[in-house]
Amino acid sequence: MPGCANAGSTPPFPNTPTRIRNRARCGRAPAFDKGVYRLRNVVERCSNRLKQWRGIATRYCKTARSYQAAVTLAALLMWL
Numbered sequence: 001m002p003g004c005a006n007a008g009s010t011p012p013f014p015n016t017p018t019r020i021r022n023r024a025r026c027g028r029a030p031a032f033d034k035g036v037y038r039l040r041n042v043v044e045r046c047s048n049r050l051k052q053w054r055g056i057a058t059r060y061c062k063t064a065r066s067y068q069a070a071v072t073l074a075a076l077l078m079w080l
Helices: 017-026 034-050 054-058 064-079
Strands: none
C-alpha cells in the first residue's frame, strides 16, 4: 500500500492513536517490541557518542579507509 514502507515490521517506539490507525490501514501490527527498542537505543547512543568526535562528525577524512580507521579508533577509546 502507498505510504507503508515497512509493512509487517514492529515499531521500535511507543504508538500514538494516530499511528495505530495508520498501521491498521497499512496492515502493520500496532505492537511495541521492547527488545527491538532496546537494541535501537544502544545503536543510537553509540552513534551520538561517536559524533562528539569532531573528525567523525564532520567527516574530515578524505577516503573511506581513513574514516573507518577514525571510527574504529574512537570506538576503542570509548570502550577503554
